[in-house]
Amino acid sequence: MNKNTRKIPVRFGYLINTALFAALLLGGTKVIGSGAVSMYHTKVILLCGINIILALSLNLATGFLGQLPLGHAGFMALGAYSSAIFMRNVTILPPEALFPFGILIGGLMAAFIGFLIGIPALRLKGDYLAIITLGFGEIIRVVLLNIDDVLGFKLTYGAASLKNIPKTTNFFNTFLCVAITCFVIYTYIKSRHGRATLAVRDNEIAAEACGISTTYYKTLGFTVSAFFAGVAGALYAGYLGVLSPSSFGFMKSIEILVTVVLGGMGSMAGSVISATVLTALPEVLRAFSEYRMIAYSLLLVIVMIFKPTGLMGNYDFSLSTLIGRFNGNASKKFEKEGGKHE
Amino acid sequence: MSVFSTIVNQIMNGLQTGSVYALIALGYSMVYGIILLLNFAHGDIIMVGAYTAWLFMVNFGQTPVLAVIAAVAACTVLGVVIEKVAYTPLRQAPRLSLLITAIGISFLLENLAQLVFGAGARPVPRIFDMPSVSVGSVSLSGTAIVTLLVSVVAMILLNLLIKKSKMGKAMRAVSEDTGTAQLMGISLNKTITFTFAVGSALAGIGSVLYCAAYPQASPTMGSMLGLKAFVAAVLGGIGSIPGAMIGGFCIGLAEAGATALGLSVWKDAMVFAILIIVLIVKPTGILGRNLQEKV
């Protein structure tokens, strides 16, 4: 009987989620398409979406793996440039039709390099992992800057900027990507694979002793994290229309890190909210843009001192997203049944 | 000029930059050895030193000597203040939080500098001007020789401090076992503060020497400099003082080599490639210690 009552709310929850998602997607596209929302606000919304995906992807690495990769902007750059170069040079279909492929290519390129980087990097821990990923991020940036000289032809245009990228990013595909990212990450975490990943983070030696291949899960988590960063990069390229390696340096990695840390490393909802607020707020506070970075850093330090796990921080993924709340989270129910310990 | 003298000059260049890296790397190593923190803000302390020197010489019109003293003093004070305000409250926090705070402080310093002094580079007047020295057919830069001498002397003094002085012993004890050191009556706070002070003072000296070679101050100068010095510390073995020195010189020479081969645009990538190779092949560095987790 218990099993049945647990199943129904979950299935019902999914129905609600799907309906909500469809409504937002189609409704949002309609509203923005009709011109009711200004160009300026649309841009902010798109940027929010991109930053949400970035934050979620880094959150995967920090919250799940318990590590601190500092080169995330590098993956974003790889996704952006791969997609941009593809979109600029391939013309068999109109840009709007090609863009899904561009996004996929961006994600896969970033995932591939992420996989390669993971091989040496994931053998290290803590500070060393942070530094080696920082190193790789910087190398990616320098390579993107100078590769044309090595290749002999213009590929990335380096510091001169890669221009004329079709601006195919719109509300529909951004929202879709955000939804897919949330869905994939959530369903992954709430599965035996997610449990295994969290076990690896919690106590690596114990996880190995339970038969879980830590190398496999760390690599998988890191690669998927890179994939979504690449997707965000591709969307960014289609949003801005112009790319330059200097926008993907250490500073950018730190910005993404700040977003994740403030939202709480290990909290999906935290990342979503944090990314939205940190994207929208500077636009609202245009007048104070000079102080934005100072406010960021100060905020970061203060939050770390007073609440080291982040504003919404918690390591337990069983809370958080709106979807989770709708699904009447099985383990939360369990907790109620379990009661207090002796 | 003969090829030989060009090579010698490049080597001198490498040793000069390497000395600066070494002085900064010493600070990184010392702090890591004692509280296991990668002090990301360390590089930016140099930036503060450079701006202080600039302030004293240009704004206040003081002599270079006074500017040097001011710069070193400012760095030392800043290092200690940061430690007390930002790192001490996090002594018990997870290491990740401490690392993030250090990154936050680094960011804060850079952006404050940008706000106050503007994003552009400010020329710093010559702190000292040394004539070139001729050895045989080769003309060596006087500045380079002074830089090299100063850093070697600094390292020797530091080594003496660590090995012979009471505080040095305390530092070594705390880096081995914090709990037991305290049980022996060593004041944890005083030792850590002292470590930061010495490390920052060395960074201050480093900033002065750096400005002697590259007389410019800009808000982000510390970050790349600090990162490279950090690579030097890792290369030499983080936690090891002679290691920091060796690492610094290696990185400096490697960069000089790259420039000599006309590959100076790849300098930064090369330094990070060295870091990656070290971390893969021998993460504890040339002279580093091994820390194994007990199962």
Added chain:
Amino acid sequence: MSNLVPVPSRGMVPERDVKDRPVLETIHLGIDFGGLVAVDEFNLVIGKTEIAGLIGPNGAGKTTVFNLLTKVYQPSRGTILLGDKDTSGMNTSQVCRAGMARTFQNIRLFRDMTVAENVMVGLHHSIAYHTPTAILRLPAYWRGERNAREKAMDMLSIFNMQDLGGVKAGALPYGAQRRLEIVRALATNPSILLLDEPAAGMNPTETAELMENIVKIRDTYQIAILLIEHDMKLVMGICEGIAVLNYGKIIAKGTPDEIKSNTAVIEAYLGKKEGQENA
């Protein structure tokens, strides 16, 4: 190098009838740390359903042996045969999947997960669905999760912990944490269970209960158990065969009675007798 010669079944104690191949056999197992020989000439055979004990003074190398068996350290020499598999070249997770589970001297639970989740991590490989199934939430996922949860509760009931399912592992009292670690290890479906000081920190009542439970586990799951212990009542009470380790070498092997009267063992623990006998 390994010699996969079929060995006639014998446990640590030859007379015991244990049928077929032994579940664990180590041949000339040893490890050096730098210049220090930590374990040497460790030869052991454990029968399929035997409860065996590894005892010795502190620092003798008992946990090191466990670490060797589970490949936390790679042996410097020797062979380990688990069933009919040579574990050379395997890493810890592979050894676990091959059938050797362990608990740790300093409890290693997943402190941020609940009790049930800890056990379900142990069940990881017995749950059948793959990643795409999980992401698409196909029926196999729901089935797999439900079965896993039920199995976890069943296993927790051995130690009467089924009501603690939703409690965070880090919040449990010490004794319960030890028991949870054993359940989690059992969940990996091992053929031999290594317990590192399972009774540490327990009072006599808890120890007696533990002794019952260990025998119950062996009887229910038909597995072998090798335990490290300092509590002599437990060791002498339930172990069928005992090996004594001192300075990394086995100094005696046999039944509890044999070990109790073995002079080398007494010397190792108490030192050489000087004149008068002590009670």
